[in-house]
Amino acid sequence: KAGVTQTPRYLIKTRGQQVTLSCSPISGHRSVSWYQQTPGQGLQFLFEYFSETQRNKGNFPGRFSGRQFSNSRSEMNVSTLELGDSALYLCASTYTVAGIETQYFGPGTRLLVL
């Protein structure tokens, strides 16, 4: 099976702009989670979507939003970008069997805000 894919891989934006990142989960995986990774804060959970519904949400401002489509593909959007939003954004799709969940991560999108 193909792994989790994320597009674009690299992105440069300026303050105040908005950005949309895309994630395609592994075929058959219905849950998609998003994480932000920065040198200062490490890996932090943003939100999780399952069957087009947000199931969990981390402690990020409302500028960060996401959605999931019927084919399980997911997008996250960041509006009014700030310098501190520069980070590696990771998407993970979840494989669940007998109640045990395993997350498989994509390569990430590296966002630089100037």
Add this chain to the structure above:
Amino acid sequence: DAKTTQPTSMDCAEGRAANLPCNHSTISGNEYVYWYRQIHSQGPQYIIHGLKNNETNEMASLIITEDRKSSTLILPHATLRDTAVYYCMIHNAGNMLTFGGGTRLMVKP
């Protein structure tokens, strides 16, 4: 999810076993121990998980103490490509993964 404690960094000689410890003294009965690793600038990679029995797969072995308050990830024959940050996490179904600081493993020739 319960909190974990890992050493900040460890070194290991190439070809030798790497033993990475993790303390999770507040783990509850239905929480699993998960290990992931992250090679520089890549997404985290799932390694192994376990509940109370020792587990082994093609990548590593996981040894969980009888009281479940600690565990050890074993890479039996470390290679240079195993240099990475290794994260130990306690996870409950339906919740998000909480990443701590992890252990930076340096495999040296």
